[in-house]
Amino acid sequence: MTFSIAEVDVQGRERRWPADGPTRVPFWVYTDPELYEREQERIFGGPSWSYAALACEIPAPGDFVRTSVGETPVIVTRDRHGLVHVVVNRCAHRGVVVCHEPAGNASTFTCPYHQWQYASDGRLLGLPFKRGVGGHGGMPADFENHAHGLERLAVTERHGVVFASFDHALPPLEQYLGATNLGWFDRVFDGRELRVLGYQRQTVPANWKLMFENIKDPYHASLLHVFLVTFGLFRADNPSKTQMDPTGQHSVLVSQRSESREVTGTDDIKRVRADLVLRDPRLLDPVREFPGAATVVMQTIWPNLIVQQQSNTLAMRQLVPRSVGEFELHWTYFGYTDDDEAMTTRRLRQANLMGPAGLVSIDDSEVMRLAQLGAAAGHDHDALLEMGGRDLADTEHMVTEVAIRAFYDHYREVMGL
Amino acid sequence: MSATVTVGRHRTSWGSFDAEAVRALYDDYAALLDDGDYESWLELFVEGASYRAVARENVERGLPLATVRCDSRAMLADRLDALTSTQFFARRLVRHIVTAIRPVGGDGDSLHVAANFVVLETLVDESTKVHSAGAYRDRVVATGDGPRFAEKVAVYDAPLVPTSLIVPL
Numbered sequence: 001m002t003f004s005i006a007e008v009d010v011q012g013r014e015r016r017w018p019a020d021g022p023t024r025v026p027f028w029v030y031t032d033p034e035l036y037e038r039e040q041e042r043i044f045g046g047p048s049w050s051y052a053a054l055a056c057e058i059p060a061p062g063d064f065v066r067t068s069v070g071e072t073p074v075i076v077t078r079d080r081h082g083l084v085h086v087v088v089n090r091c092a093h094r095g096v097v098v099c100h101e102p103a104g105n106a107s108t109f110t111c112p113y114h115q116w117q118y119a120s121d122g123r124l125l126g127l128p129f130k131r132g133v134g135g136h137g138g139m140p141a142d143f144e145n146h147a148h149g150l151e152r153l154a155v156t157e158r159h160g161v162v163f164a165s166f167d168h169a170l171p172p173l174e175q176y177l178g179a180t181n182l183g184w185f186d187r188v189f190d191g192r193e194l195r196v197l198g199y200q201r202q203t204v205p206a207n208w209k210l211m212f213e214n215i216k217d218p219y220h221a222s223l224l225h226v227f228l229v230t231f232g233l234f235r236a237d238n239p240s241k242t243q244m245d246p247t248g249q250h251s252v253l254v255s256q257r258s259e260s261r262e263v264t265g266t267d268d269i270k271r272v273r274a275d276l277v278l279r280d281p282r283l284l285d286p287v288r289e290f291p292g293a294a295t296v297v298m299q300t301i302w303p304n305l306i307v308q309q310q311s312n313t314l315a316m317r318q319l320v321p322r323s324v325g326e327f328e329l330h331w332t333y334f335g336y337t338d339d340d341e342a343m344t345t346r347r348l349r350q351a352n353l354m355g356p357a358g359l360v361s362i363d364d365s366e367v368m369r370l371a372q373l374g375a376a377a378g379h380d381h382d383a384l385l386e387m388g389g390r391d392l393a394d395t396e397h398m399v400t401e402v403a404i405r406a407f408y409d410h411y412r413e414v415m416g417l
Numbered sequence: 418m419s420a421t422v423t424v425g426r427h428r429t430s431w432g433s434f435d436a437e438a439v440r441a442l443y444d445d446y447a448a449l450l451d452d453g454d455y456e457s458w459l460e461l462f463v464e465g466a467s468y469r470a471v472a473r474e475n476v477e478r479g480l481p482l483a484t485v486r487c488d489s490r491a492m493l494a495d496r497l498d499a500l501t502s503t504q505f506f507a508r509r510l511v512r513h514i515v516t517a518i519r520p521v522g523g524d525g526d527s528l529h530v531a532a533n534f535v536v537l538e539t540l541v542d543e544s545t546k547v548h549s550a551g552a553y554r555d556r557v558v559a560t561g562d563g564p565r566f567a568e569k570v571a572v573y574d575a576p577l578v579p580t581s582l583i584v585p586l
Contacts, residue, residue, distance in 0.1 A: 102474060102576075198475040198482020202578040226503035273502055279491035328577060333482050348481055349488065352496070356578035357470065357485045359499045365581050366506040 017417050022405040023390050024382040027375040030207035035415070036324035042414055043303045044070025044321070049156065049163040049176050051305035051318055052076050052086050054332060056160060056194045062105040062120065067330070068320045069153065069164055070304070075099045075109070076162060079120040086164035087122035088151035098150070109150075122150035159189035161316075177301065178245030184252045184299050187290055188309055193337040197347060200331040202356035206368035207375070208319050208327040209411075214364050215298050215306050216407055218242065218253050218398030219387050222269060224367060227359045230273045231284055232258035233311065234296055237265045240398040248392060248406030249302035255398065257286070257295040257311070285346055286311035300403075302410070310360075312343065313350035325372055329365075331355050429520045434528045434564060439557060440518050442564050443532060447513035450584060455497040462490045462566045463558060470571045470586045473551065484573075484582060493585075500583065511548065511584045512537040523556075527567060530555045534571065536586055538579075549573045549586060 015032065018024035029035065044050060050069040053076040057065045064077040066089060073089040075098075091098050091111040098109045098118060108125060109118045116127045124145040132138025153164040156173045163173055174182055204211070214220070222229055222236035229235050240255035263269050278284060286295065289312060299307040306317035314335065320328040331354065335347050353360045375383075385408075388400025392409055395402055411417070431439070442461060449458040462468070470485040487493040514535040522529040531554055538548035551573035558567045571586035 103478065196480065198478075198480035199472060199576070200482070200484050200578070201472070201576045202580060204580055224505060226505075227499050230503060276498060276502065279494050279498075280487075280489045282488065283492050283495050344481070348483070348486055351482060351484075352486055355484055356580070357582035359496065359504065362581045362583060363505040369580060370507070 015417075017412060018382045020382075022392060022409050023385045025385065025404075025408055026382050027378040029209065029411075030372060030375040031324060031379070033324045036207075036321070038415065040070050040321070042416075044072070045166045046414070047165070047167040047170055048303045049165050049170060049173050049301075050303060051301065051316060052153075052155075052162045052164040054160055054194055054196060054316065054334060055084065055157055055162055056334075057103065057196055057332075058084065060105065062107050063103075064099065064106060064120070065103040066099055066101070067318070069166070071321060073097060074153065074164065075150075076164075077120040080107070083121070084155055084157060084162055085121045086153040086155050086162070087118075087149075088153070090150070091116055092124060092148040092150060093127070118150050122152045124149045159186065159191050160194045161189055177250060178247075180243050181245045181250045181252055181299065181301070184243075184254070184297055185301075185307065187292075187297065188307060188314060194334050195337045195339070197333040197335055197344070197351075200333070200351075200355035200357075201328060202365065203322070203326060203328050204365050204368050205326050206372035207324060208321040209407075210368045210371050211306070211317075211319055211327060211329065212300055212407060213404050214368065215253065215300050216242075216251055216403035217401060218255070219401055220367075222398065224363045225360050226273060227353075229263075229269055230261075230276050231278075232261060233284075233286075233353075235263060236269065236398055237263055238398070239293070241394065241396045242398070242400060242403050243394045244392070244403060244406045248403075248410040250300060251403040251406065252297060252299040253398070253403065254294045255296040256293050283349060283352060284311070285349070287343075287346070289343075300407075308354065310353060311350055312346050313354055314347065315351075315354060325376070429522060431520050432523055432528055433525065434520070434557065434559065439520075439528065439530060439564050442557065442566070443515045443518050446566075447515050451510070451512050455501065459490060459494055459497065460562075462493065462569070463560060464490050466490050466493075466565075466567050466569070468493050468566075468569045468585065470573065470582065472576055473572050473574050474576050476572055484578070485585065496585075504583070506581060506583050508541050509583070510539045512539075513586075515553075527556050527558045528564075530557050534586060536584075546579065548579055549575065549582075551586065 053065050058078045061078055061080045064075050066075055074086050075089045077085045089097050089099050093116050096111050096113045098111045117125045119125050130139050153166055154168045156163050158173050221234050234255055235258055238255050238258050242253050244251045297309045304319040308315045308317055316332040318330040333351055335344055385401045385405050388402050392406045446461055468487040469483040471483045475482050516533045518532040520528050521531045533552050535550045536548040537545050539545045554570040556568040557564045
């Protein structure tokens with residue numbers, strides 16, 4: 001489908017990207033409801049691989065889990081042959097949600113309204129009164145079940161991670177991620193069997209893009225996250241780098257923990273609490289588990305996934321946009337089936353850093369709320385992105401906003417802005 | 418003093434615990450949290466106590482992840498240190514409403530107590546909203562200072578937390 005973004009929005013205000021290009025983001029990208037609707041079509045409904053689930057959430061035939069691709073509710077299923085499907089959770093008849101359990105096992109899905117029945121792969125198996133009752137009614141003679149199944153998405157899976165797309169002509173995930181980001185993806189998803197430890201979910205009263213910006217922004221992490229800085233987990237003087245794929249849509253932020261409490265190279269980190277010691281050090285008890293020196297790898301995969309590896313806490317953070325000013329963040333924490341009990345406990349304890357109650361991530365959800373409030377009051381103003389320069393190239397430090405610039409460079413192309 | 422309480426058709430004894438003293442523990446728990454007196458609040462737990470806030474869906478699905486997991490009073494104190502000194506969040510008031518406090522089991526040394534909770538949250542410049550509702554599944558032990566929490570599990574009902582969970586449930 002094609003449409004052009006008018007240069008004037010419904011309220012007659014100008015919708016034109018600022019002249020300074022990638023170093024500026026107009027605040028209306030966070031607040032314009034019409035633009036948000038077009039994001040649903042062009043981004044989440046367009047040529048993108050959205051994260052859907054971990055394959056280990058649906059290990060057995062008939063297993064399913066409910067989730068969303070963009071705003072669209074979907075069911076991720078495993079059929080009796082073991083194949084994974086992603087189908088829209090909306091009856092082809094009158095649009096009723098056919099699956100209302102968050103997860104479970106079912107050989108078929110039956111719409112509660114008129115009992116249309118679907119298979120795990122979305123095929124319409126049957127409907128009551130198709131041939132009428134006592135010679136009355138019934139569907140027209142040319143009604144074909146196969147033309148009225150649940151809408152199916154294209155599905156791909158890599159090392160236990162399931163992605164889906166409304167675009168059935170997308171290049172393979174490996175090509176979509178690009179070589180560098182695929183390499184980082186495979187570092188955590190190395191083919192070992194995964195085990196889900198549990199879920200945390202939250203609503204954040206902010207535009208969904210602010211979440212991506214947050215993870216693409218190492219500059220803030222050294223300043224806002226006093227807990228991380230205090231305990232050396234993420235700091236401006238740590239060795240680090242930011243790497244994008246060639247399009248700028250995906251990126252990875254890589255860093256290495258400091259063993260020293262002393263900050264070097266700057267006096268600007270003022271809130272560090274050098275006096276703070278943990279009364280129970282088991283709260284932070286990281287051990288090295290991946291090859292290489294990196295201890296933090298935060299990867300953002302367009303359009304809805306953040307893969308989190310901070311020390312030993314691993315999670316998929318799935319973005320679900322709900323309106324122009326609100327998104328949900330669904331955290332699926334996981335480990336590996338070959339983790340020993342000590343490692344599982346360590347992961348569960350380190351989960352204290354993250355999620356809606358995270359010692360670190362509370363800072364982010366709170367700041368995103370305030371960013372949205374500010375953007376809503378600043379239609380004629382732009383955000384400034386000049387830290388680390390004005391370019392879009394990979395960097396070897398964290399005093400930069402380059403990954404946000406690259407993200408918006410790609411966003412503008414997709415959105416025709 | 419011993420008393421009994423009726424829960425559905427089952428009758429569970431307070432055992433050797435004083436019902437009023439256990440109820441007072443819950444009153445203090447709510448009042449101290451809502452007043453922000455975290456030092457005194459921590460004293461309601463024994464040293465080896467655990468505290469967890471858990472989404473109901475994880476309990477139902479048999480998954481071990483909590484949203485807040487403190488395996489000792491010291492770890493809970495670390496969390497409160499972060500709350501008061503390192504975390505950034507918008508100023509707010511919370512009110513814990515605790516009801517239906519009742520014994521649900523136990524042995525001679527400890528009492529299993531269940532209760533319901535509602536937490537109301539008021540952010541600066543906003544109206545009061547329901548933050549969460551759920552149930553406590555606790556273990557209370559007798560100490561020289563009266564009953565104290567040895568285990569506290571706050572199971573919150575809605576999977577979605579509105580923005581942040583800052584003050585313990």
